[in-house]
Amino acid sequence: MKNTTAVAHSNIALIKYWGKSNQHLNIPAVDSISITLKELYTKTTIKKLEDSESDSFFLDNKPANEKQSEKVRKFLELISLKKEFNSALRFDSENNFPTGAGLASSASGFAALTLAATNSVGLDLTPSELSELARQGSGSAARSVFGGFVHMHRGKDKNGKDAVAEQLFDENYWDLRLLILVTSTKEKDIGSTEGMNLTASTSPYYNSWIQSTNNDIDEMKNAIVQKDFEKVGELAEFSCLKMHSLAMSANPGIIYWNEYTVKLISKVRELRKKGFEVFFTIDAGPQVKVLCFPSDVEKVQNEFKNTSGIQQIITTSIGPSAYIVGENN
Numbered sequence: 650m651k652n653t654t655a656v657a658h659s660n661i662a663l664i665k666y667w668g669k670s671n672q673h674l675n676i677p678a679v680d681s682i683s684i685t686l687k688e689l690y691t692k693t694t695i696k697k698l699e700d701s702e703s704d705s706f707f708l709d710n711k712p713a714n715e716k717q718s719e720k721v722r723k724f725l726e727l728i729s730l731k732k733e734f735n736s737a738l739r740f741d742s743e744n745n746f747p748t749g750a751g752l753a754s755s756a757s758g759f760a761a762l763t764l765a766a767t768n769s770v771g772l773d774l775t776p777s778e779l780s781e782l783a784r785q786g787s788g789s790a791a792r793s794v795f796g797g798f799v800h801m802h803r804g805k806d807k808n809g810k811d812a813v814a815e816q817l818f819d820e821n822y823w824d825l826r827l828l829i830l831v832t833s834t835k836e837k838d839i840g841s842t843e844g845m846n847l848t849a850s851t852s853p854y855y856n857s858w859i860q861s862t863n864n865d866i867d868e869m870k871n872a873i874v875q876k877d878f879e880k881v882g883e884l885a886e887f888s889c890l891k892m893h894s895l896a897m898s899a900n901p902g903i904i905y906w907n908e909y910t911v912k913l914i915s916k917v918r919e920l921r922k923k924g925f926e927v928f929f930t931i932d933a934g935p936q937v938k939v940l941c942f943p944s945d946v947e948k949v950q951n952e953f954k955n956t957s958g959i960q961q962i963i964t965t966s967i968g969p970s971a972y973i974v975g976e977n978n
């Protein structure tokens with residue numbers, strides 16, 4: 650094995666995924682479309698430990714807790730990689746953004762881990778093969794293997810062979826910006842897998858969600874091909890609100906928002922009425938993410954700078970595919 654460091658960028662879905670058709674293989678019940686985020690990434694290093702019998706796990710330069718370590722261990726077993734390593738290992742994973750607060754650390758985290766681990770044992774996989782493995786760690790991780798605009802397929806194969814992401818356009822296709830309005834950095838109360846499973850088993854709207862998503866995918870693909878910003882934004886808001894109302898319709902209902910989330914949604918819509926070209930999307934957390942053009946970033950940042958409830962604004966452009974930073978024997 651070699652010591653390897655890999656980087657993968659986070660992503661945000663413009664058309665959301667919520668629900669799994671196979672929990673064990675982590676096959677999504679619907680397709681999704683995302684953009685990869687340049688300023689948010691995870692860097693993961695896997696190193697041989699010569700003088701230890703057991704593996705050690707570090708997250709953001711601190712020893713990982715049992716739950717976090719177990720996630721990595723289980724994932725490597727699941728994708729049958731653990732047995733390929735002939736030594737004890739040290740895993741170091743660093744996020745340049747708050748972990749677990751709806752900023753998709755699992756997407757970049759599992760994509761970086763998949764690339765680092767496969768490279769470390771000498772496997773040279775295609776991006777599509779990497780995506781299939783990363784999916785088993787987290788559905789959105791399958792998309793973080795690719796940069797730019799990415800389409801994740803739910804696939805048809807019962808073993809999930811075609812439940813992989815595909816790049817629609819790379820990061821240079823269309824220069825857009827996303828402003829992440831961070832309203833809380835607390836870990837969420839209910840993780841996305843648990844939330845999805847509860848929704849699938851209790852929401853009366855779940856089947857309609859599954860049936861209506863294909864159309865959203867087709868429309869979003871067309872809007873991206875035509876670089877129709879307004880259409881992309883409208884579809885992103887529609888998919889976001891549909892996903893959150895679906896989660897709210899679970900029993901007990903799941904609410905990822907806080908009071909500021911709702912205020913910021915209104916503010917984005919008010920700005921639009923004033924002529925700003927801004928649209929929002931929100932993942933399984935309370936942060937509001939605002940999509941805009943690069944030339945409007947300053948103007949939009951100024952609008953939100955003094956709004957109460959915003960702890961931090963992270964501005965990002967569209968980012969690249971996952972890559973290897975360094976390797977040595």
Ligand code: PMV
Pocket residue numbers: 661662664665666667681753755756787788789790841842932933
């Ligand atoms: O990557 P997962 O399986 O934890 O799911 C993430 C789901 C959302 O972020 C809420 C939506 C999406 O498509 O990314």
